[in-house]
Amino acid sequence: MLSRVASSVYWLSRYVERAENVARFIDVNYNLTLGETDTLANQWAPLVYTTGDQAPYEELYGEPTRENVLKFLSFDKKNPNSIISCVSLARENARTIREIIPTVVWEQLNQFYFMVRSAASEPGLMDQPQDFCERVRLASHMLVGATDATMSHGEAWHFSRTGRLIERADKTSRIVDVQYYILLPDARDVGSALDVVRWSALLRSASALAMYRRQYGKITPSRVADFLILDTQFPRAMHFCLRKAQQSLRYITGSTAGTFQNLAEQRMGLLCSNMDYTSIDDIIDQGLHQYIDGFQKQLNLVGEAIQDVFFTPQYQSQASSTQTQSQTG
């Protein structure tokens, strides 16, 4: 397929996934702060950390207040990672590749966009954002469902899946990092100040509570971390995401397991096999935050390599076309 089209289909998925994650973050944080004491009721800063946009936020708004954070994350067009920006960018990408996406997928995304746009002008929406967040999450799920059900699972679909899963792995890693750090600076302090409400909230922000319960029952910090980082069956766990993304890359290139043909596959393989053979105790020993930090850096390198290998290939006599979209955060 065309390199430009592959790039658009990849970014389209990433942006939709990003919008969905932002909606999840808002929803969970809003529910958490309801009924909390004053100190906790003002816990809106971590939300901005989670999306990785603290610098632009401070520039635009200064102190993180509830109202401003919600506005910044939902409808602020100056924030390139706000829900409305992500959905607009996804739609712009889709518009350039309408010829390859199934009509139902385009229509679904189009309606998603109109829904967010009209929500932006609904009065009082941000006083009770849950309903909006729910609509965003459902719209994203419908889109993914429609894509899986109506698009041939060929190269374009695999690029789409790769984009979505890389984005999701990145966001889950941020949830674990930020929330874990705030909840429990030292993971060895098991039993010291465990707040089950907050831990379940963390799991809920990844829609992981019910699946976690079935797997482990009681909530303990290291198991929560294990589940969200290393589980191979839960679809929002970092390890799961990377394994599937790796499969998609292999489908695209035709490489067999354990081999690679380009830098993207090599970096992806290294990152995956590291996760295959590590345990949560190893991770906690080396420091959870350090581990996540390293993971995110490597994931960014994978993203860059995908960009170089597939989207901006160098041809002998032709200057490469440059992508203007960048991954932020």
Added chain:
Amino acid sequence: MRLAPYQSVDCFDEMFAPDGQPRPSGKKFVERLQTLTEGSLQQRQKAAEISLQNMGITFNVYGHEAGTEKVWPFDLLPRIIDAHEWEVVESGLKQRIHALNLFINDVYNDCKIFKDKAVPEDLIRSSKTLRQQCQGYQPPQGVWCHITGVDLIRDRDGQIYVLEDNLRCPSGVSYVLENRELMKRTFAPVFQGMSVAPIEDYNEQLLKTLLDCAPEGVSDPTAVVLTPGIYNSAYFEHTFLAQQMGVELVQGTDLFVEDGYVFMKTTQGPRRVDVIYRRIDDDFLDPKCFRSDSALGVENLMEVCRAGRVTLANAPGTGVADDKAVYAYVPQIIKYYLGEEAILPNVPTYLCSEQKQRDHVLGNLDQLVVKPTNESGGYGILMGPQSSQAERDKCADAIRANPREWIAQPMLKLSTVPTLIGDQLCPRHVDLRPFVLCGKDIYVMPGGLTRVALREGSMVVNSSQGGGSKDTWILRNGHALSDPHFSPAALEKN
């Protein structure tokens, strides 16, 4: 529903005869309309509009914020044409495209028509759309204008005239197909059993036309659609056609020329391209050959095209035949190449380059429509009867300064079709753009794009200026239309 008094003044109405009774072609439809409950037409119209929005059927408007999309305006009441009348239109269009194709080929090769003085040579030589770069070019199958949109109008006298040939990158066919789809979705009870000629195979025909004209010796050709990109006013159409044909939609930056061939950049490396349905004007195709400042095209593309290693559809240089001064000669062109009278008449046209005709134009500016010969999309037109003295003076100066650039035609009164305005049916003026495909055979889409001027009395049907569209029904009258194909032997290289 009750049809309120409906009267079209001083022009031909497509649905109702002057006595207020439906014409035979519209009889069945009007009967069905009357069986609808009150308000149901409006309800369906509303549903259609929501559908259009959700389906993202839009067009871009130049001069607005980049990327501004407007939803395509659509009216639920179709324009209906009888099968027998359509047969005449269809054969007239085939004849016309056949002759124009031979003409373009002649202009760039043997120039017989000049030598025989059937068309003045200097008129062609001075055409802005003549491309010297195409001199001596022989496209595969001898086809220059693969895709043509011909604008037809019906005047007061009931006669259908050819108003304009669009041979460069005619737009609108995607809306024809989407309108039909929408009609079926929202107006099924009325549509059912009406025996409307199907248009749904257009995309198949287009793909076949393109592949039929691939360079010689390519067994499994790859076709693509070349678009200027997302900000082009017809971008929706470009994606639609690429999607429906299952071919790649490429931009100039996706292509490059190497070793004498055109390639596209794919995730699996370069892939050869054999046929390009280009929706970019000649001037922007190849900065090495045409405008050097163009960033939309592909360097050295024309070299590959001239060497016969890639087919461009339409071929560069076809625009010479839709120069409006050349248009005036089309009946002679048909006569010259085919030895036949034109089946579809031209609108009477005065050429300002001819002194006598120019004098007539200058003396009657207040009664004529004056058009520049090389613009498209309705730009630069003077509507004589509605103009001010100052506008006419300015126009007269422009004609005297550059007579070759202007033609004039009598003011025509476009026919009307009932259109839903608010909760009433009102007569609104329409034109019709059927699409003609020319490959190994010639195919005429049964129907075409009916554009409607939504403002009362207005005859401006362009969507950029508030025009809308309607579905066009060619009734089959119980029998299948004539075989849509015929093989003009003369299209083979002569």
